Amino acid sequence: MSVLLLCVTILTGCADPVVQGLPSAPQYVSPVAPVAEKLNPYQIQVGDVLEIKLLLNPELEEQVTVRPDGMVSTAVAQNVPAFGRTPEELQADLNERYKKHLSEPNLAVIVKNFAPTRIYVLGEVNSPGEYISVGPNLTLLQALARAGGLKNSALTEQIMILRRGSADNPEIYAASYDNATSGLQPGADVRLAAYDVVYVPKTTIADAYVNYEQYIQQFMRPAMGLSLGYQLNPS
Numbered sequence: 581m582s583v584l585l586l587c588v589t590i591l592t593g594c595a596d597p598v599v600q601g602l603p604s605a606p607q608y609v610s611p612v613a614p615v616a617e618k619l620n621p622y623q624i625q626v627g628d629v630l631e632i633k634l635l636l637n638p639e640l641e642e643q644v645t646v647r648p649d650g651m652v653s654t655a656v657a658q659n660v661p662a663f664g665r666t667p668e669e670l671q672a673d674l675n676e677r678y679k680k681h682l683s684e685p686n687l688a689v690i691v692k693n694f695a696p697t698r699i700y701v702l703g704e705v706n707s708p709g710e711y712i713s714v715g716p717n718l719t720l721l722q723a724l725a726r727a728g729g730l731k732n733s734a735l736t737e738q739i740m741i742l743r744r745g746s747a748d749n750p751e752i753y754a755a756s757y758d759n760a761t762s763g764l765q766p767g768a769d770v771r772l773a774a775y776d777v778v779y780v781p782k783t784t785i786a787d788a789y790v791n792y793e794q795y796i797q798q799f800m801r802p803a804m805g806l807s808l809g810y811q812l813n814p815s
Contacts, residue, residue: 602763621666625774626650627695630662632674635686643692656681667691699772701727703780704734719769720755723778730757735781741770742777 624630628646632654644652650663652670657677662670671689678685696712706728711718720739724730736757743751755778759768772778 621668622691623664623666624662624670624691625695625697626663628662628691629693630667630670631690631692633688633690634678634682635688636684637682646695697774699723699726699775700777701780702777704731704782705729705780706731717772717774719771720757720778721760721769723772724757724780727778730780733782733785735783738781740779740781741772742779743773744775 624646626646626648629643630646630652631643632641634640640655642654644654646652646662650661651659652662653659654674657674660670660673660677665673667689671687674689675685675687678687694714696714697717699711699713699718700709701711701723702708705724708727711723711726718726720741730736734757737759739755739757741753741755743753753770755770756765756768757780759765760770
């Protein structure tokens with residue numbers, strides 16, 4: 581009876597959620613995502629190529645790449661923080677620095693090339709690894725899809741997101757695949773940040789099965805066979 585209850589519980593937990601009241605997908609229209617009224621300003625990333633333009637001093641124009649330490653250096657200003665700032669913020673900083681050498685810098689910062697975003701997916705997915713994208717950062721579901729989807733052994737309710745915060749300090753967040761795919765909490769499909777590490781742990785049942793394979797099938801059975809052989813053929 582207990583085995584039957586266990587099987588029913590497992591099958592019930594694996595069933596796809598049925599959500600009532602969701603609007604039907606639009607028909608006979610072009611699938612165009614709605615335009616947001618106001619997007620967050622772009623923040624400069626490591627690897628971005630920036631063009632420094634000077635209206636009155638074109639001989640000082642140049643292109644610089646944001647270094648791994650988040651800094652940029654030009655012919656006039658050295659080691660200027662760029663990572664995490666908007667182009668306008670960096671532009672204001674450089675204008676102040678250039679005023680030490682030019683009376684009217686009229687400097688502009690233009691993002692010439694955007695660095696690709698890198699996301700890492702580990703754990704109970706079919707294709708763990710590094711995934712690179714250009715454009716908006718991937719969401720949790722998009723990253724898991726890139727990684728080939730979840731294994732049956734995945735603990736879908738306790739996915740961890742490791743993120744490097746200020747001063748490179750690690751921060752850990754919890755995410756739920758079930759909430760994101762149930763239709764009840766669309767916001768649970770969180771958007772990832774560059775260099776996030778998504779880790780999908782195993783269920784306790786999967787851990788128990790691994791232990792069973794390692795310690796019973798691989799160790800206990802051969803040992804039992806040797807013991808039985810010794811009893812049948814004593815020396």
